[in-house]
Amino acid sequence: MTYSRPDEAGRFGQFGGAFAPETLMPALEELEAAFEDAWGDPEFHAELNDLRTRYVGRPTPTYHAKRLSDQLGLDLWLKREDLAHTGAHKINNTIGQGLLTKRMGKRRVIAETGAGQHGVATATACALLGLDCVVFMGEKDIERQALNVYRMKLLGAEVVSVSDGAGTLKDAVSAALRDWVATVEDTHYIIGSVVGPHPFPWIVREFQKVIGEELAADLDGAAGKPSPDVIVAPVGGGSNAMGVFYPFAGVEGVSLVGVEAAGFGIETGKHGASLGHGSPGVLHGSMTYMLQDEWGQVLEAHSISAGLDYPGVGPEHSYFKDAGLVDYVSVSDDEAVEAFHLLSETEGIIPALESSHGLAWIVREQAQLAGKTVVLNLSGRGDKDVQQIAGVDG
Amino acid sequence: MFAESREAGRGVLLPFLTAGLPDPVASVELFKTMADAGADGFEIGIPYADPLMDGPVIMAAGHRAIAQGITLPDALGVAAAVRETTQTPVLAMTYVNPVLRSGVREFFAQAAERGINGVIIPDLPIDEAAPFSAAAAEEGVGMVAFAAPTTTDERLDAVLETEPAFVYAIAEVGVTGERDAASENIHALAARIRARSDVPVVFGVGISTPEQAAAASRHGDGVIVGTAVVRRVMESSTTVQAADALRMFVSELRSAIDG
Numbered sequence: 001m002t003y004s005r006p007d008e009a010g011r012f013g014q015f016g017g018a019f020a021p022e023t024l025m026p027a028l029e030e031l032e033a034a035f036e037d038a039w040g041d042p043e044f045h046a047e048l049n050d051l052r053t054r055y056v057g058r059p060t061p062t063y064h065a066k067r068l069s070d071q072l073g074l075d076l077w078l079k080r081e082d083l084a085h086t087g088a089h090k091i092n093n094t095i096g097q098g099l100l101t102k103r104m105g106k107r108r109v110i111a112e113t114g115a116g117q118h119g120v121a122t123a124t125a126c127a128l129l130g131l132d133c134v135v136f137m138g139e140k141d142i143e144r145q146a147l148n149v150y151r152m153k154l155l156g157a158e159v160v161s162v163s164d165g166a167g168t169l170k171d172a173v174s175a176a177l178r179d180w181v182a183t184v185e186d187t188h189y190i191i192g193s194v195v196g197p198h199p200f201p202w203i204v205r206e207f208q209k210v211i212g213e214e215l216a217a218d219l220d221g222a223a224g225k226p227s228p229d230v231i232v233a234p235v236g237g238g239s240n241a242m243g244v245f246y247p248f249a250g251v252e253g254v255s256l257v258g259v260e261a262a263g264f265g266i267e268t269g270k271h272g273a274s275l276g277h278g279s280p281g282v283l284h285g286s287m288t289y290m291l292q293d294e295w296g297q298v299l300e301a302h303s304i305s306a307g308l309d310y311p312g313v314g315p316e317h318s319y320f321k322d323a324g325l326v327d328y329v330s331v332s333d334d335e336a337v338e339a340f341h342l343l344s345e346t347e348g349i350i351p352a353l354e355s356s357h358g359l360a361w362i363v364r365e366q367a368q369l370a371g372k373t374v375v376l377n378l379s380g381r382g383d384k385d386v387q388q389i390a391g392v393d394g
Numbered sequence: 395m396f397a398e399s400r401e402a403g404r405g406v407l408l409p410f411l412t413a414g415l416p417d418p419v420a421s422v423e424l425f426k427t428m429a430d431a432g433a434d435g436f437e438i439g440i441p442y443a444d445p446l447m448d449g450p451v452i453m454a455a456g457h458r459a460i461a462q463g464i465t466l467p468d469a470l471g472v473a474a475a476v477r478e479t480t481q482t483p484v485l486a487m488t489y490v491n492p493v494l495r496s497g498v499r500e501f502f503a504q505a506a507e508r509g510i511n512g513v514i515i516p517d518l519p520i521d522e523a524a525p526f527s528a529a530a531a532e533e534g535v536g537m538v539a540f541a542a543p544t545t546t547d548e549r550l551d552a553v554l555e556t557e558p559a560f561v562y563a564i565a566e567v568g569v570t571g572e573r574d575a576a577s578e579n580i581h582a583l584a585a586r587i588r589a590r591s592d593v594p595v596v597f598g599v600g601i602s603t604p605e606q607a608a609a610a611s612r613h614g615d616g617v618i619v620g621t622a623v624v625r626r627v628m629e630s631s632t633t634v635q636a637a638d639a640l641r642m643f644v645s646e647l648r649s650a651i652d653g
């Protein structure tokens with residue numbers, strides 16, 4: 001990319017900014033300063049890199065899925081974020097923000113979670129670093145991701161059930177922000193994606209871009225290795241996708257595809273395709289594409305996948321969309337479930353339902369992708385979804 | 395409003411209530427009741443489903459109004475009717491997204507047309523306010539700016555530089571809601587603002603009893619009382635019951651402030 005940080009106003013083009021209550025603004029300024037200081041400090045990087053290597057298990061492998069490649073008639077590689085500690089990319093961000101929390105001298109951490117992966121990753125970082133942890137989670141998500149709720153409790157976190165709205169990720173983010181308005185003096189909010197008011201989208205992208213950097217170093221086209229023609233990632237709030245896309249954005253010869261949730265189908269209005277079928281507005285403190293009605297009320301999203309069930313998206317993705325740097329597409333619940341089974345049976349890897357969306361698009365577009373080197377960001381493992389899929393399959 | 399109240403040495407009382415409860419017509423009656431009981435003006439909430447600065451009571455009131463089909467134009471209609479019936483100043487409270495969706499200029503033009511005196515947008519910090527303030531100024535509508543106990547001196551200077559209609563001084567670090575104890579922040583925040591400017595200062599957030607209102611208004615030009623008002627309406631099963639509860643509560647607030 002030709003830029004690194006957003007502009008002075010925290011914007012990526014017209015998107016981003018900080019639309020937050022005045023009570024929070026000083027904490028956002030403090031966070032920006034703390035991050036700038038840490039990101040310029042070799043000691044911070046040394047500590048982070050040590051944890052990435054010895055605790056998280058990075059770099060994660062890029063695996064050549066040969067059986068599925070043969071079946072689809074393309075060359076499929078999986079960036080194995082499912083193998084990172086706790087089973088998803090979310091840990092990349094929570095370890096980074098956990099270290100920042102300590103640098104700022106705060107002792108309490110709050111987080112929201114949809115699929116529970118960010119909640120688990122935050123609870124893990126807090127256990128590791130000795131911080132108190134409270135996770136807000138929608139009522140509906142607590143039900144469909146029960147395994148992760150119990151994992152958070154085992155890790156010593158308190159899980160707060162949020163019954164507002166549809167009881168999903170949007171409501172959990174809102175509840176976390178409301179808590180933060182009251183506790184900001186001693187609490188840091190470890191937001192779980194590249195969303196929220198500036199500087200969060202920038203900070204989370206910086207902590208996640210390790211995914212794309214590792215991929216570029218691994219599939220570098222040298223020594224018998226291919227280089228990616230197409231990189232595909234699921235998009236909920238957009239953090240795993242931003243992490244893998246950012247180092248490749250604008251690079252010639254590589255096309256980037258973000259896959260949103262089409263839920264029951266775009267035409268039903270029950271989906272999570274904010275970029276594909278939303279319009280610009282302000283949600284959770286930043287200007288971005290979102291799902292809203294004619295009066296600016298936020299609409300409820302829908303997806304079988306809790307991590308994609310969100311009516312907004314990170315502002316930098318909105319910028320990428322308008323700049324034509326990434327194509328944003330969508331696949332339905334049913335297509336994602338099919339892909340979930342396909343990867344399990346063909347490669348012995350049970351993917352998260354979020355990641356299954358990425359694979360479902362590759363399956364659908366296999367003819368168009370014939371012969372190409374396609375990398376799927378396998379953002380997480382599917383253990384958390386097994387119970388839900390058992391229910392769907394009956 | 396503030397010039398007169400200062401002259402008279404009297405704190406301004408601005409109750410907050412969500413527009414359209416229990417229905418658009420009865421809603422205007424409730425505001426009228428409060429005006430008769432001593433309110434000097436009103437903050438009227440445009441219902442929003444995801445209010446980041448509001449606690450459960452005001453959020454529930456917004457959800458109830460939305461469920462009854464109250465839209466942004468309906469809410470502005472209530473505000474216009476309140477302005478007309480009570481002849482007191484009216485401030486519209488909305489979150490930023492409905493304003494953007496309407497179009498910033500269009501929203502303020504509508505507000506002006508309906509006689510709305512000022513607009514309060516709790517998720518619009520000064521850093522993002524310029525286009526909104528410009529539209530407000532062109533349409534002759536006042537903009538309110540916020541100062542919180544967490545606001546740094548540097549930010550406070552910048553807030554005051556925007557020359558707001560008044561400063562909404564946030565009494566509690568937290569979202570709207572009733573508190574048992576009086577805020578410990580009011581004295582210090584008032585002193586910090588006063589040391590810099592003569593702008594009118596109104597305290598809000600967490601001011602829920604007559605004693606708290608009286609104490610806060612002594613440090614500034616007045617108070618906004620929200621959740622305690624909204625809760626009385628939400629707990630009433632008829633409009634008559636709600637009106638009785640508000641008449642009594644607003645009179646108590648009035649006498650405590652006038653002490």
Ligand SMILES: Cc1ncc(COP(=O)(O)O)c(C=O)c1O
Binds near residue numbers: 117
């Ligand atoms: C495995 C996995 N992938 C993707 C997501 C979606 O989030 P994001 O778009 O921020 O990567 C989640 C969120 O919970 C997740 O758990």
